[in-house]
Amino acid sequence: MKNKFPILISEEQIKKRVAELGKKISSDYVNKLDKPLVVIGVLKGSFVFLADLVRSLEVSCEIEFIEVSSYGAGTSSSGRVKLKREPSLHLADRHVLIVEDIIDTGHTFEFLEDYFVGKHLASFRTCAFLDKPSRRQVEMKVDYSGFEIDDHFVVGYGLDLDGRYREISSVVIYQQS
Ligand code: 5GP
Numbered sequence: 444m445k446n447k448f449p450i451l452i453s454e455e456q457i458k459k460r461v462a463e464l465g466k467k468i469s470s471d472y473v474n475k476l477d478k479p480l481v482v483i484g485v486l487k488g489s490f491v492f493l494a495d496l497v498r499s500l501e502v503s504c505e506i507e508f509i510e511v512s513s514y515g516a517g518t519s520s521s522g523r524v525k526l527k528r529e530p531s532l533h534l535a536d537r538h539v540l541i542v543e544d545i546i547d548t549g550h551t552f553e554f555l556e557d558y559f560v561g562k563h564l565a566s567f568r569t570c571a572f573l574d575k576p577s578r579r580q581v582e583m584k585v586d587y588s589g590f591e592i593d594d595h596f597v598v599g600y601g602l603d604l605d606g607r608y609r610e611i612s613s614v615v616i617y618q619q620s
Pocket residue numbers: 488513514520543544545546547548549550551552595596597598602603604
């Protein structure tokens with residue numbers, strides 16, 4: 444069996460919420476598309492959410508990636524964010540929607556916001572599949588959030604522990620065996 448952990452958010456719940464987010468995001472951008480929309484996934488954790496989210500959009504978009512790392516091995520954030528891969532698309536004059544897997548302390552989002560300052564974007568918005576508000580160390584505003592969760596370390600639906608468990612279809616609570 445692929446998943447041995449307790450389910451926090453089921454595939455059905457995810458599907459329903461992603462459809463809602465897709466509708467909301469589409470209606471917010473539909474009248475702004477004189478400039479193109481670029482959806483930028485933060486690798487690697489966002490890849491499953493990003494794939495579902497862009498297919499639920501009713502507006503067209505381009506897709507780009509950025510890669511950062513903040514966690515070393517294990518389940519707690521180091522707080523130091525490193526840029527590992529820059530977007531290759533030209534982003535000036537485009538609407539950018541950043542898509543993250545989860546916001547925990549907020550350091551990664553703060554780093555990303557700083558990265559995009561001065562890039563002459565048409566607009567900048569943020570979307571996170573999961574949000575753990577109780578863990579926040581940096582004040583930040585998420586424009587679109589899938590689910591708020593309590594302070595659990597979760598894996599699945601793209602989220603990993605040391606590279607494992609990304610392929611689980613639901614969000615599950617990691618427990619040491
Ligand atoms: P932050 O910089 O907000 O503390 O952390 C953001 C990153 O930490 C996320 O993109 C994710 O990679 C990782 N992270 C934070 N909480 C969790 C969690 O519960 N599970 C997993 N798998 N990764 C997490």
